[in-house]
Amino acid sequence: MSGRLWKVGVAPHVRDGATVAGIMWTVFAVLLPQLFLSAYLFGPRVLALAGVGVGTAVLAEAAMQRFLGKPLSLTDGSAALTGLLLVYVLPPGVSLALPFWGSLFAICLGKQLFGGLGFNFFNPALIARAFLAVGFPVAMTTTWIMPELPAFLAGPDAVASATPLALLKHSGVAAYLAQYGGLHGAWASFLGFKPGSVGETSPLLLTLGGLYLLWRRIISWHIPVAMIASTALLAWVFGPEGLCTGEPLAHVLSGGLILGAFFMATDYVTSPSQPLAKLVFGAGCGALTMLIRLKGGYPEGVCYAILLMNCVSPVLEDWVRPRRFAPPLKKD
Amino acid sequence: MRTSGLATFTLGGVHPPGRKAPAAGLAIEPMPLVSRYLVSLVQHCGAPAAPLVKKGDRVAEGQRIGAVDKGLGAHVHSPVTGTVAGLARAFHPVLGPVPAVAIERDPEAAPAAWTPRDWEHLTSAELLAVVREAGIVGMGGAGFPTHVKLSPPPELSVDTLILNGAECESYLAADHRLMLERAPGVVQGARVLLAILGVPRCVIGVENNKKDAVEALHQAVSEAGEGGRVRVQPLAVKYPQGSEKQLIEAVTGRRVPAGGLPAHVGCVVQNVGTAFAAYEAAALGKPCYERVLTVAGRGVGRPANLLCKVGVCLMDIADHLGGVGEDAVKCVLGGPMMGFAVPGLEAVVGKTTSGVLFLDAWESPDAPYGPCIRCGRCLEACPMGLSPNEMSIYAERRKYEGTPRFGLWECFECGSCAFVCPAKRPLVQFIRASKARLKSGGCKL
Numbered sequence: 159m160s161g162r163l164w165k166v167g168v169a170p171h172v173r174d175g176a177t178v179a180g181i182m183w184t185v186f187a188v189l190l191p192q193l194f195l196s197a198y199l200f201g202p203r204v205l206a207l208a209g210v211g212v213g214t215a216v217l218a219e220a221a222m223q224r225f226l227g228k229p230l231s232l233t234d235g236s237a238a239l240t241g242l243l244l245v246y247v248l249p250p251g252v253s254l255a256l257p258f259w260g261s262l263f264a265i266c267l268g269k270q271l272f273g274g275l276g277f278n279f280f281n282p283a284l285i286a287r288a289f290l291a292v293g294f295p296v297a298m299t300t301t302w303i304m305p306e307l308p309a310f311l312a313g314p315d316a317v318a319s320a321t322p323l324a325l326l327k328h329s330g331v332a333a334y335l336a337q338y339g340g341l342h343g344a345w346a347s348f349l350g351f352k353p354g355s356v357g358e359t360s361p362l363l364l365t366l367g368g369l370y371l372l373w374r375r376i377i378s379w380h381i382p383v384a385m386i387a388s389t390a391l392l393a394w395v396f397g398p399e400g401l402c403t404g405e406p407l408a409h410v411l412s413g414g415l416i417l418g419a420f421f422m423a424t425d426y427v428t429s430p431s432q433p434l435a436k437l438v439f440g441a442g443c444g445a446l447t448m449l450i451r452l453k454g455g456y457p458e459g460v461c462y463a464i465l466l467m468n469c470v471s472p473v474l475e476d477w478v479r480p481r482r483f484a485p486p487l488k489k490d
Numbered sequence: 491m492r493t494s495g496l497a498t499f500t501l502g503g504v505h506p507p508g509r510k511a512p513a514a515g516l517a518i519e520p521m522p523l524v525s526r527y528l529v530s531l532v533q534h535c536g537a538p539a540a541p542l543v544k545k546g547d548r549v550a551e552g553q554r555i556g557a558v559d560k561g562l563g564a565h566v567h568s569p570v571t572g573t574v575a576g577l578a579r580a581f582h583p584v585l586g587p588v589p590a591v592a593i594e595r596d597p598e599a600a601p602a603a604w605t606p607r608d609w610e611h612l613t614s615a616e617l618l619a620v621v622r623e624a625g626i627v628g629m630g631g632a633g634f635p636t637h638v639k640l641s642p643p644p645e646l647s648v649d650t651l652i653l654n655g656a657e658c659e660s661y662l663a664a665d666h667r668l669m670l671e672r673a674p675g676v677v678q679g680a681r682v683l684l685a686i687l688g689v690p691r692c693v694i695g696v697e698n699n700k701k702d703a704v705e706a707l708h709q710a711v712s713e714a715g716e717g718g719r720v721r722v723q724p725l726a727v728k729y730p731q732g733s734e735k736q737l738i739e740a741v742t743g744r745r746v747p748a749g750g751l752p753a754h755v756g757c758v759v760q761n762v763g764t765a766f767a768a769y770e771a772a773a774l775g776k777p778c779y780e781r782v783l784t785v786a787g788r789g790v791g792r793p794a795n796l797l798c799k800v801g802v803c804l805m806d807i808a809d810h811l812g813g814v815g816e817d818a819v820k821c822v823l824g825g826p827m828m829g830f831a832v833p834g835l836e837a838v839v840g841k842t843t844s845g846v847l848f849l850d851a852w853e854s855p856d857a858p859y860g861p862c863i864r865c866g867r868c869l870e871a872c873p874m875g876l877s878p879n880e881m882s883i884y885a886e887r888r889k890y891e892g893t894p895r896f897g898l899w900e901c902f903e904c905g906s907c908a909f910v911c912p913a914k915r916p917l918v919q920f921i922r923a924s925k926a927r928l929k930s931g932g933c934k935l
Contacts, residue, residue, distance in 0.1 A: 162814075162834075162835075163833075164819070164820060164821050164831065164832065164833055164834060164835075165819050165820045165831060165854075165856070166820075166831045166832070166833050167820075167831055167916075168916055168918050168919040168922065169822075169826070169827060169828050169829055169830070169831075169903075169905050169908075169918060170506075170826060170827045170828070170905035170908050170909045170918070171820060171822050171826040171827075171829065171831060171847075171849060171853075171854045172506055172507065172660060172826040172827065172853065172854060172909065173855060173857060173908075173909060173911075173914060174504075174506075174909050174910050174911075174912075176867075176910070176912040177857075177912050177913075177914070178860055178863055178912045178913050180912070181863075181865070181912055231860060234860065236863075274861060275860070275861050275863060276861040276862045276863050276864060277861070426863050426864045426865045426866070427863060427864050431864060431865075431866030431869055431879075432866075432869070479877065479896075480869050480872065480875040480876065480877060481501070481875050482748065482874065482875040482876070482897065482900070483501055483735065483745060483748070483873065483874040483875050483900070484735075484745035484746060484747045484748055484750075485747060485748065486747060486748040486749050487747040487748060487749045487750035487754060488747070
């Protein structure tokens with residue numbers, strides 16, 4: 159026994175069960191119900207988009223890690239999650255080329271060239287969406303699909319195939335309310351029976367997923383709550399008929415806000431870690447979202463709002479440091 | 491954090507798996523005598539003790555064999571009666587090989603008998619000398635010489651003695667069993683320390699997963715008629731409750747300033763095992779050469795709480811307890827959160843050895859580490875409010891000079907950050923490397 163080799167190594171010698179892979183795949187899993195709903199609403203092509211997006215992301219990660227001489231880390235799920243999130247911010251009618259180019263951009267330029275996991279400035283899925291919006295402007299703004307509504311949700315005027323936010327921006331509140339205003343419309347919007355990006359249609363499923371992540375303490379409440387609250391507040395204050403006449407619910411339930419608040423803005427790498435900084439970060443995401451939606455040229459602003467706040471995140475992180483146990487001893 | 495209303499510290503903290511069940515229910519048993527003892531001359535913080543014996547000398551149990559007369563340190567005593575086989579080297583988990591005295595036990599010699607004596611009439615200075623002569627050090631693991639800790643700077647006024655019975659490390663039950671089975675001795679130790687310090691009150695902090703020990707101490711306090719001065723304080727179960735600064739906050743609500751001493755907030759903290767050693771020194775005249783330690787882990791035949799003399803090598807302990815299993819991969823001195831993994835079983839028990847853990851690969855998994863994903867869990871876990879994530883990123887890039895502004899010098903390496911890290915980053919290792927590099931570079935910032 160004296161020749162036996164014992165492992166040495168620095169304490170602690172016990173470790174918590176949480177792993178990066180566990181976190182990533184959990185987030186991946188709680189996103190899936192929305193994907194299945196979208197496949198039902200928009201057809202099986204959605205699954206093909208997801209397959210191409212996730213597959214490309216994983217292969218791109220492997221290729222880049224090989225090229226850069228880094229250890230492969232495909233099983234940690236972070237590339238797969240980026241691929242899935244990218245597909246979630248695409249319109250469901252785009253060609254399969256878009257998730258391919260998008261995932262390639264997200265992983266190669268958005269993530270690996272910055273240093274890989276943990277070192278990217280921007281949320282990779284969102285920076286890739288911004289890239290696609292420039293590279294494929296028509297596909298990214300016109301290939302919406304109007305889902306067929308089940309009988310119990312069918313409203314009188316469910317005909318427009320624009321997204322709710324596009325309707326709101328280009329045709330005004332009256333047109334929006336005609337489709338999404340009544341009880342039927344609101345339910346359809348909440349449950350997810352409305353046109354929109356692949357992964358944003360169902361505030362219900364996304365919120366349930368987000369609440370699960372909160373319960374598992376994978377994310378904290380600060381960013382989602384601050385982002386949703388600031389969006390709702392600004393939507394109400396700056397209404398179309400003057401101050402305090404807005405439709406906060408329309409802005410909260412439509413577009414990518416819920417997806418962004420729970421799954422994009424909470425990305426560990428590109429958001430600050432301290433509660434106060436998180437509140438500022440989330441509120442900034444909400445405020446920029448509303449600025450773009452109300453004053454900008456696009457009907458939707460979640461993507462750019464989060465990307466802009468990603469730029470601010472390092473500053474916020476440096477501004478709010480954890481409170482120390484005690485101040486230094488006063489020398490007298 | 492769940493605290494169930496019990497006193498605890500406020501910042502950070504984690505809940506490692508307790509794994510105390512097997513050892514916590516086992517009564518203290520004596521480790522049988524072995525033939526050879528290798529007594530390290532560095533069982534304390536400070537310089538090695540100078541050997542007082544040479545090869546061939548006859549030594550008696552409890553005889554002083556190593557002395558520290560100048561500077562920080564503590565005397566060393568022979569654990570048995572026998573013959574000095576020579577001056578040798580013992581393995582120290584931090585310093586590597588250190589001077590030691592090898593003693594062949596005389597199998598004929600009777601065990602030393604320590605007769606009770608009256609210590610109540612002794613003055614504070616006389617009792618302090620007794621503690622110093624007995625070579626008592628902090629038995630929680632740090633090994634800081636107790637007589638030094640009991641002599642706080644005179645300009646600071648101390649009003650509270652805190653006995654540390656938190657035992658927040660997983661597996662360990664040595665302090666638990668000591669408090670349960672030797673409660674009167676611990677309380678007498680508290681009286682000795684109170685007499686030395688001349689302070690009006692003592693609080694014994696015990697994590698509430700040791701309810702029977704709390705009960706035993708309560709009873710011992712009232713039997714000693716010390717209800718007015720000594721209070722037993724149950725604490726929430728949260729690591730690192732047994733850290734000095736965290737325990738002081740849990741018990742008194744005071745926070746020791748960064749770079750300050752417990753005495754700066756009017757406190758002196760001693761481990762319950764140290765108090766018991768002070769009792770033995772004062773009331774029996776027995777020096778500090780044995781202690782209770784927990785042997786546990788799935789890699790050893792059976793767990794135990796051993797009353798073990800210093801100088802026993804780990805191999806002897808393993809043999810006594812049914813040997814080491816095939817699956818054991820790591821041998822840790824101390825607890826799993828802050829203890830030291832030793833490279834071989836030639837390592838010996840010292841005054842600070844609170845546990846010997848034989849861990850298998852399930853208990854102590856080997857996980858390759860990845861990049862920091864900035865999840866912030868280490869920031870929530872750190873009881874000092876530091877930023878281990880940032881320090882690790884700087885250290886990984888060898889930019890050690892970037893670490894102090896994130897609190898490098900306030901880190902006491904409790905391991906909470908590394909415990910929770912989902913990327914399994916060796917955060918303590920990065921922090922230690924930064925400290926070592928900056929110290930050797932002479933640019934302490």
